[in-house]
Amino acid sequence: MSFNLFDAEEKTLEQAEILRAGLTDQPESIRTGINDLVDAFSRSVREQRRLVRVSDRLQAQLATVNQELARRRAEAETALGDLQAAQDSLIQSEKLASLGALVGGIAHEINTPVGIALSCASHLADSTAGLRKLFEADNIGIEDFERYLATATDTTTLILSNCERAAALIRSFKQVAVDRASSERRRFDLGDYVRETLASLGPHLRQAGHTVKVECPAGLILDSYPGALSQVLSNFVMNSLIHGFDSGQTGTLSILIDQPTPQWVRLIYADNGKGVPESDLSRIFDPFFTTRRGSGGSGLGLHIVYNLVTGPLGGSVSVEKAANGRGVAFTVTLPLSSEI
Amino acid sequence: MNNLKIAATERSPEVDFDFERGVLVLRGESYPEDASAIFGPIFSALETFLAEGEKREVKMDFDLTYFNSSSAKALMNMFQMLDHAAAAGTKITVSWFFAPDDDTMKEFGEDFSEDLKHVIFNLVAVEDAA
Numbered sequence: 001m002s003f004n005l006f007d008a009e010e011k012t013l014e015q016a017e018i019l020r021a022g023l024t025d026q027p028e029s030i031r032t033g034i035n036d037l038v039d040a041f042s043r044s045v046r047e048q049r050r051l052v053r054v055s056d057r058l059q060a061q062l063a064t065v066n067q068e069l070a071r072r073r074a075e076a077e078t079a080l081g082d083l084q085a086a087q088d089s090l091i092q093s094e095k096l097a098s099l100g101a102l103v104g105g106i107a108h109e110i111n112t113p114v115g116i117a118l119s120c121a122s123h124l125a126d127s128t129a130g131l132r133k134l135f136e137a138d139n140i141g142i143e144d145f146e147r148y149l150a151t152a153t154d155t156t157t158l159i160l161s162n163c164e165r166a167a168a169l170i171r172s173f174k175q176v177a178v179d180r181a182s183s184e185r186r187r188f189d190l191g192d193y194v195r196e197t198l199a200s201l202g203p204h205l206r207q208a209g210h211t212v213k214v215e216c217p218a219g220l221i222l223d224s225y226p227g228a229l230s231q232v233l234s235n236f237v238m239n240s241l242i243h244g245f246d247s248g249q250t251g252t253l254s255i256l257i258d259q260p261t262p263q264w265v266r267l268i269y270a271d272n273g274k275g276v277p278e279s280d281l282s283r284i285f286d287p288f289f290t291t292r293r294g295s296g297g298s299g300l301g302l303h304i305v306y307n308l309v310t311g312p313l314g315g316s317v318s319v320e321k322a323a324n325g326r327g328v329a330f331t332v333t334l335p336l337s338s339e340i
Numbered sequence: 341m342n343n344l345k346i347a348a349t350e351r352s353p354e355v356d357f358d359f360e361r362g363v364l365v366l367r368g369e370s371y372p373e374d375a376s377a378i379f380g381p382i383f384s385a386l387e388t389f390l391a392e393g394e395k396r397e398v399k400m401d402f403d404l405t406y407f408n409s410s411s412a413k414a415l416m417n418m419f420q421m422l423d424h425a426a427a428a429g430t431k432i433t434v435s436w437f438f439a440p441d442d443d444t445m446k447e448f449g450e451d452f453s454e455d456l457k458h459v460i461f462n463l464v465a466v467e468d469a470a
């Protein structure tokens with residue numbers, strides 16, 4: 001026997017039919033009354049059946065829609081995952097590319113001093129061989145010796161200075177390849193540390209006669225890499241001294257620190273010197289971008305700054321024209337804890 | 341009597357009752373939170389119109405793509421009202437529109453028309469229903 005949802009209603013209707021059939025000797029008003037009641041009840045049962053169907057249908061549709069929704073959501077999540085993976089690999093290849101550019105640049109930079117040193121050394125070797133020949137033939141004159149001395153002095157000076165230049169380049173290259181693990185991390189008071197770093201630069205600053213302003217909320221504790229931070233500040237200060245002012249000119253260097261959100265500090269380094277032309281602003285962090293090539297600039301200082309701030313320090317750095325239109329301002333944003 | 345024109349909302353159908361021409365249309369979706377707020381005005385206008393009792397022709401179109409249970413009950417009530425009026429002599433034609441791929445709407449139309457004895461009932465498949 002199959003299950004019937006409306007079994008009871010149907011039985012009632014059967015009973016009602018029997019009742020109706022047995023009413024033949026009842027008055028007219030009772031017969032129509034019962035008739036109407038039975039009709040209304042049977043209509044009501046039909047409506048009930050339809051409503052159950054409507055409602056079942058709606059639930060089924062809802063379930064389908066929910067399944068579809070879950071499926072699409074899963075799809076979207078997969079797509080998001082793929083996208084993030086793609087982005088990671090893009091960033092990775094971007095890093096590799098910039099490392100490649102860096103290594104290429106380093107090779108190019110080092111090539112010049114090494115090339116000069118090499119040709120000087122071979123020139124010196126030739127002269128030495130010539131002198132030895134004269135000496136062994138016992139045919140050496142005072143003029144020969146004097147000429148040799150002049151050559152030796154010139155070439156060794158050039159060899160020395162170019163090797164020093166190469167060594168300096170290699171040192172900066174080491175800094176660029178910031179090694180996170182090797183630098184020490186600890187908790188330190190930001191204001192104190194900034195002042196200590198400036199003190200260590202004191203001789204340079206005093207000599208130039210600039211005014212230095214530091215504003216920092218007291219007791220601001222960072223859990224980060226102080227070595228990296230002081231390297232950043234040193235680069236800023238040395239750049240101001242070298243690029244910002246002509247010798248004899250004095251100005252103001254300022255470091256303003258505040259805490260825009262509980263987890264982040266903002267450090268604005270500014271000088272009121274010559275500033276950077278608009279067209280150079282976007283290239284200033286590029287490796288080897290310098291306006292002093294040939295007179296000591298390698299163009300790595302701000303690139304190191306960029307790598308330190310975005311790498312171990314976990315923050316960001318940007319450059320603008322100084323607020324009053326004179327000089328340059330760098331904004332460094334740092335997390336209180338470099339691991340967030 | 342005044343025509344009844346109510347714009348569709350996200351959850352209620354468009355009502356376009358042109359009593360002068362005797363053309364009444366319900367179009368859209370119907371799953372209002374409060375069915376009586378939506379169907380109350382429709383019923384009272386329909387009741388007044390049918391009670392005028394003129395022997396005339398009335399066309400009523402149901403062009404619905406989705407409705408909930410209380411709307412279904414309201415539709416059945418409306419069907420019964422129309423059938424009574426038809427029994428009393430008004431010539432009423434009801435058309436139930438559905439999209440050709442919407443079997444559900446078609447079956448509801450068949451289902452709901454089961455009790456119609458006096459109304460002329462048409463099931464109409466239309467390419468772009470609603």
Ligand SMILES: Nc1ncnc2c1ncn2[C@@H]1O[C@H](COP(=O)(O)OP(=O)(O)OP(=O)(O)O)[C@@H](O)[C@H]1O
Nearest residue numbers: 239240243244275289290291297298299300301302
């Ligand atoms: N405070 C400043 N005022 C004006 N120009 C600046 C300042 N700081 C940086 N610059 C400009 O940005 C360029 C890039 O600076 P960066 O520190 O990267 O290289 P550099 O100082 O030229 O060389 P390096 O620091 O490697 O010895 C500089 O050559 C200079 O033109």
Ligand SMILES: [Mg+2]
Nearest residue numbers: 238239301302
């Ligand atoms: Mg520099």
